[in-house]
Every structure is written in structure tokens, then in C-alpha cells.
Amino acid sequence: MNLFSQEVPLSWYLLLSAVLFTLGVVGFLIKRNLIAVFMSIELMLNAVNLSFVTFAHQWNAVKGQIFVFFVMMVAAAEAAVGLAIIIAVFRARATLAVDRIDLMKL
Amino acid sequence: MHLILFIVFAGFCLAGAINLLLQSHPINSALSLIVVMTSLAVLYLLLGAEFLAAAQVIVYAGAIMVLFTFVVMLLNAGREERTMRSRAARAVGFPAVVAILGVIATVILKAQGLDTATLGQGLTDAKGASNIEELSRILFTELLLPFEVTSVLILVAILGAVALASHGDGSRRANGERTAAK
Numbered sequence: 001m002n003l004f005s006q007e008v009p010l011s012w013y014l015l016l017s018a019v020l021f022t023l024g025v026v027g028f029l030i031k032r033n034l035i036a037v038f039m040s041i042e043l044m045l046n047a048v049n050l051s052f053v054t055f056a057h058q059w060n061a062v063k064g065q066i067f068v069f070f071v072m073m074v075a076a077a078e079a080a081v082g083l084a085i086i087i088a089v090f091r092a093r094a095t096l097a098v099d100r101i102d103l104m105k106l
Numbered sequence: 107m108h109l110i111l112f113i114v115f116a117g118f119c120l121a122g123a124i125n126l127l128l129q130s131h132p133i134n135s136a137l138s139l140i141v142v143m144t145s146l147a148v149l150y151l152l153l154g155a156e157f158l159a160a161a162q163v164i165v166y167a168g169a170i171m172v173l174f175t176f177v178v179m180l181l182n183a184g185r186e187e188r189t190m191r192s193r194a195a196r197a198v199g200f201p202a203v204v205a206i207l208g209v210i211a212t213v214i215l216k217a218q219g220l221d222t223a224t225l226g227q228g229l230t231d232a233k234g235a236s237n238i239e240e241l242s243r244i245l246f247t248e249l250l251l252p253f254e255v256t257s258v259l260i261l262v263a264i265l266g267a268v269a270l271a272s273h274g275d276g277s278r279r280a281n282g283e284r285t286a287a288k
Binding site for chain 1: 107108109119120123124126127132135136139143146149152153154158162165166169173177178180181183187195199200203210211214215220223237240244245256259260262263264266267268270271
């Protein structure tokens, strides 16, 4: 394929989105810091947004982009509340390691 | 040109995401996430979503990540301890992750009728206008109710964040720490 080609298959964007989502899941599993786990969740949200925009391009539908806009607003609300919860947890337990926050574990 | 831009910024995205996983200090992870989000804004621009590219930079890379770095500094988060304590993650999680990626990739690669993206081709290119016009028209007519409900959601989130962050004996504990530091 010509490197200066004007066209990129949309499946590449979708594959990038899938890989980013998977990296987010892996981060959610291996990170041991509460803030880093939360950042992995944000990475997953971003990956899904990319596939929304790609499909909006595919179907020539602007509503897909509006959905991304709503996802961004919900993510902003989620980040504010989530970080407040992290601060409250840190006050109560004085740690950010998810292994030590195991009060609800059997 | 489009292909070069896609390869460069997709590479930035993947490098940032992998770096997020490898860094053990949360502030480095946050900075990698900013790289990912800014590169995604460029990819949105390539797909003809100008408004979302701007919103991505302002809301995600700006507001949300500032909040993250602020909390990292406020809590003085140090290096994370790498405990490989979670056996469930290793035994079930990683095979499941590989399976998810395999299924999604197969579906995408077998999908028929996916177009190609061309540089500078917006959604309403035929009308010769930016798609912000079309987007705001739908947002403020058809989807006005969800839009207004979202403002209530933001308000509730602000109240919840304030209530959670100022909860309990926070001031007393802060004073105790200050005297302990002396």
C-alpha cells in the first residue's frame, strides 16, 4: 500500500480501539494502585469512544458523535465522584494499594 | 498523508497505553494517559469529528487528567508495590482478555462493507458545512431532554464529590498529621 495513500481502512481504527480496550482491561487486572486502576477504566472508555466515532463515520450518522459527547460528560461526572471516593478511602485506610483495601473480601 | 498520520498517532496511542501499564509511579501513568488522549483527538480529527477532537482535548486531556494529577499529588501517591497476589487475575483474567481480543479482532477483520476513511471528509461533506452545525442542531432539538438531564447528572456529581471528599473527621485527621509532622 502506498504510504502517502489518502485512505485508511476503518477496520484499522476498530482494531486500534479493540487493542486499547484490551490494554485497559489488562491494566485493570495488573495495576495495584487505586488511581492507576481508575486510569485503566478511563482508557477503556476512550477506546470505546474511538469505535463510536469510527462507526459514525461508517454510517455517516452524526448521532454516533453525539453519543461520544454524552459518554464524555458521564466520564467527567464519574471521574469527579470516583476521585472523591479515592480520597475518602485514603482517609479511612491511609493506603492506595488495592490489596490492602479488602474489608469486603470473604 | 492520512496513512502516515494514522500510523504515527496510533503508534503514540499504543505506546502511551503500554507505558501506562509499565510505569510503577502513578504520575507517570497519568502523563502517558494524556499522550493517549491527545493522540485520540488527532484520530477523531482524521475521522471528521472536529468538535469531538476539541472536546477530547479540553475535557479529557484538560479537565479530567488535571483532576487525576491533582489527586495523585494531593495523596502523595508513591510507587506501587507489585504484589502478584491475585491468582484469579492470572488464571482466569489473562486468558479471558486474550479471548476477548481474539473474538473482537476476528469479527472486525471478517466484517464486510467497512469503508475507508479519507482525509478531510467530514460527515456532512456534501453540504459543505462543518458537522458542528448538524451536531448541535440534533443535540438541541431531538436530544434536548437527554442533554438537560446530563446537566442534572453533573450537578449531582459535583454535590456527591463535595460530600464524599469532605466526609467525616477529615479536618481533625489533617490537624493530627500536621502536628505529627512537627
